Amino acid sequence: MYPAAECWTACLFTAAGIHFGFSKELLVALLFLSLLMIVTMTDLQYMLIPDKVLLFFLPLFIAGRMFSPLDTWYAGFAGAVCGFFLLVFIMFVSKGGIGAGDVKLFGVIGLTLGVKLVLIAFFLSVMIGAVYGMCAAARGRLGKKQPFPFAPAISAGSALSYLYGEELFSFYIKLASGGA
Template sequence: MFLAYLFLAGLVFGSFFNAAGRRIPAKISLITPRSSCPVCRRKLTFLELIPVLSYLFLQGRCRGCKSPVSIVYPAVELSAAMLFVLAGLRFGCQGELVIALALISLLLIVFVSDVVYMVIPDAILCFFLPFFVIGRVLVPLEPWHSSLTGAIAGFLLPLFTVVVTRNGIGGGDVKLFAVIGFVLGSRLIFLVFFLSAAAGTVLGIAGILAGKVKRREPMPFAPAILIGTLASCFYGQQLIDRYIQFMLV
């Protein structure tokens, strides 16, 4: 029942993440106006706002003008549901679960924002930061200063990349890494950065081969950060241990 609740909560919150990721960068209220089709501007009914199921029932098209609906909507909703369940399995009913759920929420919102607008607004990071600070006061990392050193490392690592590659990564990404470093600590932030860079390379090559991305054309980095962060959050210590074992063989 606990995992079922997390799954349903993920679906509902996933719908909100879509709205937040699209509205906050455009400086539109999260409350009004009601959700509508971006093409014909028709207000969506309750049955058209059911996570995932509405997309499947309407075959990915607006009920009014029949224009295609972005696959990002159901993808984020379903991803939120699955990640909430994975967090429940990984951390159980303890304080770390709340922090993990908040981190998942942040990453999915900035994912939408970066994919749609190529920007990670400070407003999103500033909203979540107090929750993470309170969370790490109540559920501290070991050692106690790991959050602070993680935040510093999370800021300096991508900043060094910006200097070397001359704006190869956005300022929003740099600040996002700092927040992630505070949440996961100094031990895991290096793994987050490495996995994010690797995921970004793979996604970039895949985008070029699929004809979706042009060479030397900027692309959203938040999807890669999401992959690297969640892999480190859920399996970071196991990955580090296996790497150490591999190096010692």
């Protein structure tokens, strides 16, 4: 599993370098992608997203957003609130169908992405998780009501949103307005 994680990390770092070039945002991107890979690996192995990891990265992202802000100075904080409370709502409605680690992770993700991109990340994460769940259930690897690690889907959706969310949003707006 570790060689695969190293390969994915190298691919993601390369994509970030191509996407952001040599900029302040590249440092935020490398930290963000590192966080996503760490939580993916720990969730796959232990079904756990460690608070220590999130607390380590949180001040780094706060500082990163101070030096490389989103649209406005408060956009990252609004994204953190949106990401956190969106998953709190899901956790409440699903009666524990999602873990507290996922909730806290989405708060940190929202700080990095802002409101629009955290919503795209949420949508992509749910779609990726649903496809995985259906495939795993069809193959007999996942039973009904059996929990599975959701952080890999969150990480994939968040990385896609961070790197290509603006393009995905523009594409969606074109589709919605009837001009594909």
